[in-house]
Amino acid sequence: MAALLLDLKPGDEVIVPAYTFVSTANAFVLRGAVPIFADIRADTLNLDERTLPSLLSERTRAVVPVHYAGVACEMDYIGEVARQNGIAVVEDNAHGLFGKYRGRWLGTFGDLATQSFHETKNITCGEGGALLVNNPSLLERAEIIRQKGTNRARFFRGEVDKYSWVDVGSSYVMSDVLAAFLYGQLECWSAIQNRRRAIWERYARELAGWASANGARLPVVPTHCEQAWHMFYLILPSEGIRRALISHLKIKRILAVFHYQPLHLSEYGRRYGGKGGDCPVAEDLSDRILRLPFFTTMSVNEQERVIEAIHSFPGI
């Protein structure tokens, strides 16, 4: 919907981080646009805003910051570059619901922002999502695109006496059953976030000493960012050590997984991506990141097992 609303045409360019899920780029590639891959910051793993000036071209139409692990991108700088160059900002807020940047909710900075309610997210309905429309000039068309290109929303509000097909669109509405399931969680969002915060903070507390003694590091959350408690990860000294730790945890029946493969190196990225810069940080960190088990209903004992298993890892 974001790509449709921005009226992207074949050959238009959209700057996305090289380290993200493929959906971030897919939405635009499906309209014929070309993703330009930006490298990520070594601290937060977010799109490195300092690369933006060198990635802009006459064809750039949008930039898509992904708030990785629910920690905000540098939205002041990104917003300023977008304003100066007349391009749209579309936040991929799949991880960032209820996170903040300088006291302001993530998802409220871009012209548009996308939410995911996939089963891996803090708030979920199995499969589903939402589009946040912050630019009022896009709102009316968003309603139409969501309803198969019809002005049905206006009809429901009694603004027209019949509805008809007025634009392109598709069936982007969520089913009532899924929406009800989702709504139940949204009603208790702060309890969910508090529980996740406790789990995240315990990992941070109990693994900090281990990490610094073993050349590993924990997630970095800048002081002006309030994170969304979406994920807990370790950055290990090497890919080999990551492999060894995964095996060690697996023997103890603990599943820890890595994350995205850099998009610009993938078959898809090479076929559809445009000429971006090099992305050495994304390549390096994607080899060394390990996500620890992290879910809202994780019990104190379950987390204890994970922490103990890491402390007993002989591999470093």
Ligand SMILES: Cc1ncc(COP(=O)(O)O)c(C=O)c1O
């Ligand atoms: C950063 C990011 N963007 C987008 C998505 C896609 O979300 P969905 O599957 O709900 O479209 C994901 C999925 O996990 C993601 O991690």
